[in-house]
Amino acid sequence: MVNRVRRLSLATVALTSAALVIAGCSSTPDGGAAAEDKVITWTNYQGGDANAKYKEVIAAFEKANPGWTVEQQNLAGDGTYSKIVTSQIQANKAPDLVDVMVADIPAMVDAGMLTDLSDESWAARQLPAVESYAESTTGGSTYALVTGLDVIGVYYNKDLFNDAGVEVPTDWPSFETAVKTFRSDGITPLALGGKDGWPINVQMQLMAANLLAGTAEPDELTSGETPYVDSVAWNEVLDDAIGLVADQAYDPNVLGIDWPTSAADFAAGKSAMLIMGSFGLPAIRQANEEMNLGMFALPYGDSGSPRAAVGYGTFIAVPTNATQSEGAKKFLDFLTSDEEYPSFLKAAAQFPSLEGAPFEAFDESATEIAKTVQSDSFEYNSSGGLNNAAVQAIASQQFQSLFNGTGSPRSVLEAFDTAIAQAK
Template sequence: MTTRFARGAQVIATLAVAAVAFTGCAGSSDPGPDDAGTELNFVTFTGGDAGIKYENLIAAFEDANPGVKVRLEILAGDDTYNSILTSRIAAGTAPDVFEVLNNDTSQFVEADLLADLSDQSWVEHQIDTVRNLADQSDGRTYSFVPEVNSGGVFYNTDIFEEVGVEVPETWDEFLDVVETIRAAGITPLSVGGKDGWTLQTQWTQMMRASSNPEEGALLNSGELAYSESTTAAIMPAFAELVAAGGFDPNATGVDWPSSANDFALGRTAMMIQGTVALPAIRTAAPDGPFSMFPMPFAAEGKDAPLALAPAATQAVPANAAHQELAKRFLEFWASPEVHTKYLNDAAALSSFTTSASADIDPAFETMSELLPTRGIDIAGFVRPTPAVNTAIQTGMQSIMVGTATADEVLESIDAAQQQQ
């Protein structure tokens, strides 16, 4: 393992339960005698650096299955992706395994195009958030979800210890931490305010920590105005954070890569981001003293949740030429040691209760421990339209530079909502 995992000395107990339940040991998938010379076709839209997780997985599977090859086919992840796959499945030229665009299998399930995976050994070891996905509504499992992503607050553990603050559980505690860090002469939060999406990431995390699917459906349909929902509390709270000195005064002139670098090098104490930001942080600071905590913006009296998004969802076509081998490929992928290596490559949280390793990145240790009890599915939550997204981003930038109030921003968001 690389040095970035050297600090992860302990196994996370909450993820170690039933690790031996999978058939076989990690790295072995008991290849059948007829598999030699077989080529498994794996289709994805994930390439480049992000695709390293698949390349390493495939190499391990081929090592464990002499004579079997996995052909990785990368298609454009655009509007043509689903139609290409649907056509290939209908024509009898389906891949054996494919990554599902936007983690949404509904189109394929409704058309009865996917193999039923319910009898696979890994199914019972999925965390509840994954087990409750829509594609299991008929009591069957049609997809393999190898990872989940979550939002949270990255923080520098050395800085927290130096200034004498603890991980906050509430918004008021978070503001207190910000003020203490600021008083110590350290910028509390990194944010690439020049890139509006980084600010919306903060809004989204605050929304997921405090909203609910029922309200989300009304907001998405336009039946409920943003200013009349629980999301109305986000902009005033963000304005409080700005007023407390949470960000550098010039943060709206800083882009995302620079902000990640500032946090990684200890120039700031925290960064509100998703787990997917870890590679950018580790590139600059492979052994940096980092951890994460959930966004502390929960409804009063409730613990801050981990809003989880399934990622890298895989499916097997019902007419795949090598369906049984494809299922063994997924079994291999789910085996504890193989899966943990995959998670480290993917910089993601586990979708199973069985993936445990002393080599997990320490930045994810706390989040992984909280995941079984605080993980919630984001399906059904607020999904702003492009116009609302723009209003949120420009509005937060305006609050940061002092050209708009929280109420004015809310008015602009409501106006954008009416454009749908």
């Protein structure tokens, strides 16, 4: 929604104040302020197309609640955002709703800046994978709504699978068999934008998270307490990644292909699968709207059945000194209601963060994996590696070395350990 900034002259402010005094500042039935003041302010870092997903739900909220309006302030999502929001709250000029970075939540909670939302009806319905953020950041209390989930998995060309007689893999051996089958048929098994680096990071992090989610090792690796060279999980991931290279799972020129080209090649039927997050869907559909597309959870690890890796969408919190805190909670209840949540998720192209939430697939590819998200999902950022800034800075280059034959699992992991040590 386009921000609506009310510009009142000093004279208007004076007249309004006088009118309120005369009227006795009447309250609303739900305990809010008078009708003239029933404005929910919302500071976020998602402008333009990224913010369009809120347009319909805000309009629906205002229609269903006459007298209430929602005004958004869109700030740049750069390094200054958190400082600006913190300053607003500290200066007692807090918005009623605020998008928060998950890394900022612990400090903001310790400083008493955010309202505990654990008793809200939607909080009791959070998926286990979503509750894990609360457990790891605040000891279990919920201080923000995770509006929806991105899913990181394997996009696949259903037509190519049918033509090759390949079933959706349910374990790593069957995934490797699928790779060999497509290669023998002259089809590149896995599209990958190796030139850009980050798509390789997505695959490596997904594989590692499958092994490390729910263990203590991610924090130990991130802090440097456990050396990467001693990580059984990461050694296994890199060994298997080299195995995929040896099986010719990728285009021979994989390090010369960027992300947009890999998405276009996949959409054109030049490759059978693409490991990517749901955030990569627009690039695929832009290249081929009619593609018979599916998505399955990467069957890696020993969980017994494939689990869906999820990434958190936006975190929306209510500052403790918000003027319209009850109105803010009212809006979050409205957004997560069974009547409104499905249409919001469709506009956001995300999956539900709440158990049992109705879901209208934003794309046919989302239908299959949505069931796995609800039944068995885990946090994608559980890899214990790319969460460390020092490792992030060198990860792409190190992973690329496995593809051109200049690196080994040990050399990659030693480089990670050196980077962490130097950053201290």
